[in-house]
Amino acid sequence: MKGQLKELEYYKSEVKTLRAEVSELRQELAAKEQRHFTKDVEITGLTETNGENLTQVVNVLSNKLGVQLDPRDVDDVRRVGARGGGGGGSGGAGAGAMERPRPVVLTFTRRAPRDQLLRAAKARRGITTEMLEVPGNSRRVFVNEHLTKENRVLFSKARALGAELKFKFVWTSNCNIFMRRSETSSVLRITSESILDKLAKQMPTSNLNESSKI
Numbered sequence: 001m002k003g004q005l006k007e008l009e010y011y012k013s014e015v016k017t018l019r020a021e022v023s024e025l026r027q028e029l030a031a032k033e034q035r036h037f038t039k040d041v042e043i044t045g046l047t048e049t050n051g052e053n054l055t056q057v058v059n060v061l062s063n064k065l066g067v068q069l070d071p072r073d074v075d076d077v078r079r080v081g082a083r084g085g086g087g088g089g090s091g092g093a094g095a096g097a098m099e100r101p102r103p104v105v106l107t108f109t110r111r112a113p114r115d116q117l118l119r120a121a122k123a124r125r126g127i128t129t130e131m132l133e134v135p136g137n138s139r140r141v142f143v144n145e146h147l148t149k150e151n152r153v154l155f156s157k158a159r160a161l162g163a164e165l166k167f168k169f170v171w172t173s174n175c176n177i178f179m180r181r182s183e184t185s186s187v188l189r190i191t192s193e194s195i196l197d198k199l200a201k202q203m204p205t206s207n208l209n210e211s212s213k214i
Contacts, residue, residue, distance in 0.1 A: 023192070027191060027192065030148060030150050030151065033148050033150075034147070034148050034151060034175045035175075037145070037146040037147070037148065037175060038111065038174070038175065039075070039107055039108045039109070039110065039111055039114055040105050040106065040107050040108070040114070040145075040146035041105070041106045041108075041114055041117055041118060041121075041143055041144065041145065041146060042103050042104070042105055042106075042143075042144050042145065042146040042147070043058070043061070043103065043104040043105075043106060043141065043142070043143050044101075044103045044104075044141070044142045044144070045101065045129065045139050045140050045141040045142055046101055046104050046129060046132075046134060046141055047101055047129050047134050047135065047136045047137075047139065048079065048101035048102060049134075049135060049136070054077045054078070054079070054104060055074075055077055057104075057132055057134060058074075058077050058104070058106055060132045060133065061127065061132055061141070061143070062117060062120075064124075064127055064131055064132065065117065065120035065121055065124055065127070065143075066120055066124070067113075067116055067117050067120045069113060069117075070113070072109065073108050073109055073110065073113040074106065074107075074108060074109070075107040075108060075109045076105075076106075076107040077104065077105070077106045077107070078104070078105055079101075079102040079103070079104055079105075080102060080103055080104075080105050081102040081103060082102075083102065105146055117143065118143065118144075118145065121142075121143035121144075126140070127140070127141045127143075128140055128141060129141060144172070145172050145173075145174075145175050146175075147172065147175060151175065151177065154177060154190060154192070154193065154196075155170075155172060155177050155190075157193065157196055158170050158177055158179055158190050158196060161196050161199065161200060162179055165181075165199070165200070166181075167179050167180065167181050168180065168181060168182050168183070169181075176189060176191075177189065177190040177191075178190065179199075
């Protein structure tokens with residue numbers, strides 16, 4: 001029995017080591033995948049219609065943001081994801097409109113214009129489809145970094161936890177996720193759900209105060 005227990009402890013240690021290695025490999029693969037999107041921006045909220053001209057819409061959007069795009073800087077503009085927003089219901093944008101439009105990914109040939117557009121979008125919030133002359137009911141349009149599915153889920157959870165724990169800032173920069181409780185607190189980089197779990201345990205949702213330590 002002692003020998004079996006010793007062998008069991010050995011295997012438990014091996015499993016723990018292998019789990020850590022798998023987690024590390026997953027993070028490396030996720031980071032590699034995310035690097036493919038460093039020249040992209042993701043535009044959400046654009047009403048989806050049949051026969052739409054995304055290039056024209058993007059040009060109008062960039063002009064509204066005060067950015068003059070050179071056609072040579074744009075490599076591609078496309079909808080991503082599967083259709084399935086519920087179809088064009090009553091009060092929608094007309095025939096072929098989707099209630100939940102798929103995101104639009106704009107790929108640049110270089111980083112500089114991409115970063116310029118992101119900065120302009122951050123400075124000038126409040127762009128709507130009506131301002132872009134997109135048919136249908138007016139809705140907010142958002143321009144953000146293009147995150148992988150995994151990072152998009154992680155960012156969503158970070159925002160939810162940040163709201164619960166009263167963090168003032170939750171944002172992305174260079175496709176990395178960050179949280180900051182206030183202007184004077186330290187910046188926390190979120191690379192996995194385990195960090196969010198530790199944060200939730202260290203900072204209970206009740207009786208939060210500014211002196212709490214991360």
